Amino acid sequence: MMSTSSDQEISCQQVLLDDNSVFSVQWSVFPSDIAGALSPQELMTRYLDYIRSCTLSVIRPLQLNNGIEFRLLGSRLSLISFLPPALEKDDLVIRICGGFLVQPRQCHRGELRFTVAPDREGVRVSLQLSDFCPLLLGSPTPSRTRFWLYRLTQAAIHKLVTLRFLTLLYRELYGSSARVRVVAARVREGQPV
Numbered sequence: 001m002m003s004t005s006s007d008q009e010i011s012c013q014q015v016l017l018d019d020n021s022v023f024s025v026q027w028s029v030f031p032s033d034i035a036g037a038l039s040p041q042e043l044m045t046r047y048l049d050y051i052r053s054c055t056l057s058v059i060r061p062l063q064l065n066n067g068i069e070f071r072l073l074g075s076r077l078s079l080i081s082f083l084p085p086a087l088e089k090d091d092l093v094i095r096i097c098g099g100f101l102v103q104p105r106q107c108h109r110g111e112l113r114f115t116v117a118p119d120r121e122g123v124r125v126s127l128q129l130s131d132f133c134p135l136l137l138g139s140p141t142p143s144r145t146r147f148w149l150y151r152l153t154q155a156a157i158h159k160l161v162t163l164r165f166l167t168l169l170y171r172e173l174y175g176s177s178a179r180v181r182v183v184a185a186r187v188r189e190g191q192p193v
Contacts, residue, residue: 008170008178014159015190016147020140021109021133022155023188026162027126034173035116035123040092043114043125043169044085050165068094082112090117096132101154106133106140125169127162147193155193 014024030038048061051070059079060071068085069078080099085092096102096110110132117124133140136150167180 008167008180010163010166010180010182011185012159012163012182013185013187014155014193015188016137016193017188017190020137020142021106021131022193023128023130023190024132024155024158024162024193025126025128025130025185025187026159026166027115027124027185028166028170029119029122029124030170030173031122032118034170034175035125038116038123038125038173040087040090040114040116041085043116043127044092044094046169047114047127047165050168051161054161054164067097070099072100091115101135103133103135103137103139109133125166127166129158147191151193 008028010026010028012026014022017023048063048068051059051061058073060073062069062071066084068082070080071078078099079101081097081102082094083097085094087093092114094112096107096112098107102110111130113126113128113130115124115126115128117126134150134154136146136154138146142150163182170180171177
């Protein structure tokens with residue numbers, strides 16, 4: 001809940017589930033008057049543009065006929081590949097179908113969900129990664145070393161990028177800087193990452 005119309009609160013949870021897949025969600029409730037025209041499609045497009053800019057084009061999201069690929073530099077190496085976007089009510093979903101950062105036997109699992117939905121306090125803008133099996137974990141039974149390696153690198157980067165994206169989007173739509181507070185959310189049970 002925001003204390004004033006210019007403050008922003010971002011709720012966040014990242015956990016490793018019992019099946020050793022990753023669940024990560026970040027959301028913020030925007031005032032209706034600044035987010036009323038925002039759609040899940042526009043949210044995804046802005047996010048993909050943000051990935052390119054915040055990584056200085058090291059990671060280049062490309063929208064192709066058969067889906068979306070997060071490519072490394074100008075190469076054909078896809079870090080994460082997604083099927084074409086699919087609309088589901090207030091959500092736009094891109095399902096993981098491969099990529100270098102995904103465990104080879106788990107390429108059929110996982111999705112990234114973009115949500116723009118009415119909320120009693122405004123418009124809830126959310127990004128959710130679920131059922132993701134990162135290569136850094138190595139297998140469905142990762143060692144402590146692999147868990148910590150994932151936690152300190154890929155998980156931390158994903159969280160930072162998503163929180164920063166929601167902050168910048170809010171500031172861009174609101175037209176000025178807002179104080180931001182990140183709060184822990186509890187959506188699913190799991191080991192925090």
